Amino acid sequence: MQQILNFIIRNKTFLLFLFLFGVSLLFTIQSHSYHKSRFINSANFLSGGIYKSSNNISQYLNLKSQNEILAQENALLNAIIYSSNDTTSTFVSDSSKYGVPYKFTPAKIIKNSYALTNNILLINKGIKDSLKQDLGVINSKGIIGIVDNISSKYATVISVLNSNVNISAQLKKTNHFGSLTWDGESQDFIQLTDIPKIAPVALGDTIVTSGRSAIFPKGIQIGVINDFELDAAENYYIINLKIFNDMTNIEHVYVIENNGLAEMDNLLNPIDE
Amino acid sequence: MNSLVSIFIVRFIVLVLVQILILNHVNFLGYINPYLYILFILLYPIKNNRILFIFLSFLLGLTIDLFSDSGGVHAAACVMIAYVRPVFLKFSFGMIYEHQAVKFSQVDFGAKLMYMSMLIAIHHLVLFSLEIFSFSKTILILQKTIFTSLFTIILCVLVTIIFSKNSK
Numbered sequence: 001m002q003q004i005l006n007f008i009i010r011n012k013t014f015l016l017f018l019f020l021f022g023v024s025l026l027f028t029i030q031s032h033s034y035h036k037s038r039f040i041n042s043a044n045f046l047s048g049g050i051y052k053s054s055n056n057i058s059q060y061l062n063l064k065s066q067n068e069i070l071a072q073e074n075a076l077l078n079a080i081i082y083s084s085n086d087t088t089s090t091f092v093s094d095s096s097k098y099g100v101p102y103k104f105t106p107a108k109i110i111k112n113s114y115a116l117t118n119n120i121l122l123i124n125k126g127i128k129d130s131l132k133q134d135l136g137v138i139n140s141k142g143i144i145g146i147v148d149n150i151s152s153k154y155a156t157v158i159s160v161l162n163s164n165v166n167i168s169a170q171l172k173k174t175n176h177f178g179s180l181t182w183d184g185e186s187q188d189f190i191q192l193t194d195i196p197k198i199a200p201v202a203l204g205d206t207i208v209t210s211g212r213s214a215i216f217p218k219g220i221q222i223g224v225i226n227d228f229e230l231d232a233a234e235n236y237y238i239i240n241l242k243i244f245n246d247m248t249n250i251e252h253v254y255v256i257e258n259n260g261l262a263e264m265d266n267l268l269n270p271i272d273e
Numbered sequence: 274m275n276s277l278v279s280i281f282i283v284r285f286i287v288l289v290l291v292q293i294l295i296l297n298h299v300n301f302l303g304y305i306n307p308y309l310y311i312l313f314i315l316l317y318p319i320k321n322n323r324i325l326f327i328f329l330s331f332l333l334g335l336t337i338d339l340f341s342d343s344g345g346v347h348a349a350a351c352v353m354i355a356y357v358r359p360v361f362l363k364f365s366f367g368m369i370y371e372h373q374a375v376k377f378s379q380v381d382f383g384a385k386l387m388y389m390s391m392l393i394a395i396h397h398l399v400l401f402s403l404e405i406f407s408f409s410k411t412i413l414i415l416q417k418t419i420f421t422s423l424f425t426i427i428l429c430v431l432v433t434i435i436f437s438k439n440s441k
Binding site (some may be wrong): 012013014016017020021023024025026029030031032040041042044046047050051054058113114115116117118120122156165185187190197248 | 290293294297300303304305306323324327328334337338339340341342344345346348349352353355356379403404405406410413425
């Protein structure tokens, strides 16, 4: 016993080093696996508050480009309203009044990040705004990411520029689907894998979300095909996508909540009796 | 003694704030961000309580991790350089270190540059290995380590020169 104690006292620095290094490794490994509960994230009052006050100042710097993006979005929405407003039709469908499938919550990105391999954003909405884990985040040009950790006023968002992200996506013209990943190299390109060889893939085709995971509605734009090749086994395509969003310049986003998610889960995963 | 402690507390907070509010958004050439905050570890007094020093380094790294959502990569890298620091002090400063008489404001510039460069390179290597976490991307890790180290070394040297007390 005496010897053990002596050993500990003699090597206390090394043991402390090992312990703290181990703790950091544990945090790192947890952050690499999707949706593990994590202690160290920026969705808390301290870092959220600091980022919020710094964003209050820095938002003026790109006010002009953000205004342009919002104006473009307004134009797009106006176009949809006026083209669908068929005045000759007198049929009013009541069911659309109460069965709104998706709820959109506007939010603002107060910390953007795009230079790391696992980029995580911070938005200024949290539990108080009825946000939950696993909601999709988009803006007018396409997808941004998925809500991960959440506190009362802030939430972290796993960006599409994150090597751990996995989002179901498909070709716009056919229903062949695959999963989105990021190789961590360029902020303009993400990768779509597992598209079967039989799919008619062509350069310049649009890729949209598939709606299979029920996080994103079907048909949200992601990007266009920049180049593609077959994988080693020659069964699936690996497609390089140029994303529509400029991830380095995003501010106003929407968090999507699928109201039918619980019902869908019940149907897909019935409780065994 | 108390004024020394308060200097270090202020230095800790200022370096963390500068790092998270300014330097994490530099993104020079797309991905190069200097990590100036390790200057706290580099310039920590030689005569110290090693346990406290390693623990402070861990705390510094963890604070940066908290703000940049990077898990524990900064904490791991900081603890690593805090632990191996005496080896590099001995290597760079030799005899003066043996006599416990190193003062960072008075030592030879070449030795100081060498000491800083080696610790910064180790820090960045650990940092990017853990951040990328994949053997198949070794080239990307090395590339990021080399370019970011250069940037950090230049910035650290500039900051130490600007804020040095013995202005001639």
